[in-house]
Amino acid sequence: MRSKHANRWDQRDHPYSGRVAVLSTKHDKLPLVAPPLERMVGLSVTTIAVDTDVLGTFTEDIPRLGSPLDTAIAKARLGMNASGGVIGVASEGSIGPDPSFPFVTADRELVVLVDDEADIIVWESCIGQDIVASTTTVHPGDNLQRFLTQVDFPTHRLIVRPNETGVLPIRKGIDNIKHLTAAIVECASVSPDGCACIATDLRAHMCPSRQRIIAAAAERLAKRLAQRCPSCGAPGWGCVDVLLGVPCAWCGTEIARPRAEIDGCPACEHRTIRPIVTPNFRVDPGQCPRCNP
């Protein structure tokens, strides 16, 4: 089936060459996101300051609703609505246990492009484990040197709040010892247990280790946009799903391991299967639930 847009995609020039997208960001992500999009598909990115915090914040003073992809799309639309642009870009990060290694903290950054004129949404993500994200509880006067070294302060900024949750104030973006000490005294004095909680400020402009992962996700999005659908020519061709099932070398039971990736188009129904293991590849019986229960 060909999309209703099938004839609208220019097959010679990239459809985004010379076009402009608006990046919704409260925290300046333009230098992270714009360069690969400009370089790889000729898309210029301008920024619009919208209060993306209404969609949720890292400090949890405003809880997030919906998936990170939903949030990123909603952010892109905030900027498109505010600017009147038809192409919007936004990024969204989630920091928490790594899906493969639960004891490792990972940062998953997603960058999305929403094109309302062509009616397509294209996104990519990147997971990084070198994110600096840590929390500690202190009394005023405690020696902080070890923690401050661990969190790469002041390159990475800090947040201080009363240790008992639900109590204000929250002091953000702290980048020097004087402000840090004052915030600890202030927050500890209003916390029923007399302690302050210090955490890494995970907002992108305060957290260089996040910035590197956002830039990597933007690079992947640009690469994907550079790939055109072999059927209709739309930008954004790439992996949309994974096929599982590789036979065990001894008994042939299908093990839930990836055997192929499905590439797809954001604009039409075209899909192709791309094997990622050779046809005679077999899984070691040690990983088979039947041979090695």
Ligand SMILES: [Zn+2]
């Ligand atoms: Zn087996």
Ligand SMILES: [Zn+2]
């Ligand atoms: Zn297509």
